[in-house]
Amino acid sequence: MHFLETVRRRWQDADTLVCVGLDPEPTRFPACLAGDPDAVFAFCRAIVDATADLVCAFKPQIAHFAAHGAEDALERLIAHVHATHPGVPVILDAKRGDIGSTAQHYAAEAFERYRADAVTVNPYLGRDSVQPFLDRADKGVILLCRTSNPGSRDLQELDVGSRKLYQHVAELVAREWNGNGNCALVVGATWPEELADVRSRIGDVPLLVPGVGAQGGDVEAVVKNGRTADGTGLMISSSRAILYASNGEGFADAARRAAMSLRDGINRHRNP
Numbered sequence: 001m002h003f004l005e006t007v008r009r010r011w012q013d014a015d016t017l018v019c020v021g022l023d024p025e026p027t028r029f030p031a032c033l034a035g036d037p038d039a040v041f042a043f044c045r046a047i048v049d050a051t052a053d054l055v056c057a058f059k060p061q062i063a064h065f066a067a068h069g070a071e072d073a074l075e076r077l078i079a080h081v082h083a084t085h086p087g088v089p090v091i092l093d094a095k096r097g098d099i100g101s102t103a104q105h106y107a108a109e110a111f112e113r114y115r116a117d118a119v120t121v122n123p124y125l126g127r128d129s130v131q132p133f134l135d136r137a138d139k140g141v142i143l144l145c146r147t148s149n150p151g152s153r154d155l156q157e158l159d160v161g162s163r164k165l166y167q168h169v170a171e172l173v174a175r176e177w178n179g180n181g182n183c184a185l186v187v188g189a190t191w192p193e194e195l196a197d198v199r200s201r202i203g204d205v206p207l208l209v210p211g212v213g214a215q216g217g218d219v220e221a222v223v224k225n226g227r228t229a230d231g232t233g234l235m236i237s238s239s240r241a242i243l244y245a246s247n248g249e250g251f252a253d254a255a256r257r258a259a260m261s262l263r264d265g266i267n268r269h270r271n272p
């Protein structure tokens with residue numbers, strides 16, 4: 001099934017807009033995993049199994065695996081999600097971007113090697129650099145628009161005529177790059193006003209919204225400013241606040257409680 005169809009099904013059937021980010025940091029793992037040579041996989045699998053019914057997607061961040069030489073664990077983790085929790089899509093957060101001939105390989109890496117359902121992509125090399133991703137109509141292409149970090153002001157707020165650069169990106173993606181209906185945009189939860197502005201420019205194009213939890217984004221403002229008319233349209237992502245809710249043996253149960261609390265907090269504000 002098409003990535004965005006899968007997400008829409010999760011929004012409706014599982015009644016959740018939560019995306020759990022999988023950012024393994026071995027120094028924060030519980031003591032019970034110490035000495036496990038496959039700890040990255042074991043930790044992430046436990047989180048996945050404890051939260052799968054609560055999410056509309058999982059979002060592994062590739063650097064958190066590659067930095068530990070754990071690309072193999074990432075491959076097995078995504079295979080595990082597909083096998084054990086069918087219908088739960090996986091977004092590979094890789095923020096890729098390069099000239100077209102290289103971008104083809106990034107697309108193959110995301111969709112063939114890792115079997116991700118969607119990938120985050122940097123739009124700043126332009127249309128030809130994104131085309132190998134856009135051509136995969138069954139896969140999601142999630143373009144950086146207004147990122148959650150403070151420094152996103154440096155470039156994304158630049159005036160490019162009658163609007164700011166992130167506003168131009170939002171409109172370009174929604175109007176010109178989304179011919180296959182497989183695009184979404186990243187807007188940080190730390191920018192609630194910009195979230196409303198982007199929503200007003202892009203119709204029902206879905207938004208991946210990182211920045212609640214550890215980065216302090218306000219859930220109510222995110223939902224009210226970013227939702228579509230039917231109370232969906234958002235994949236609200238939290239990593240550290242869920243993954244490291246506890247560093248004891250019950251870490252997976254604690255992660256489940258944190259994900260459930262986020263889901264319920266979101267759902268309180270979904271419908272006007």
Ligand SMILES: O=c1ccn([C@@H]2O[C@H](COP(=O)(O)O)[C@@H](O)[C@H]2O)c(=O)[nH]1
Pocket residue numbers: 021023061093146147148149186187188210211212213214215237238239240241
């Ligand atoms: O604008 C962006 C784009 C991506 N991210 C990624 O999301 C998670 C956030 O982790 P938290 O622990 O929930 O803060 C992380 O993987 C980032 O690389 C983002 O934060 N902002």
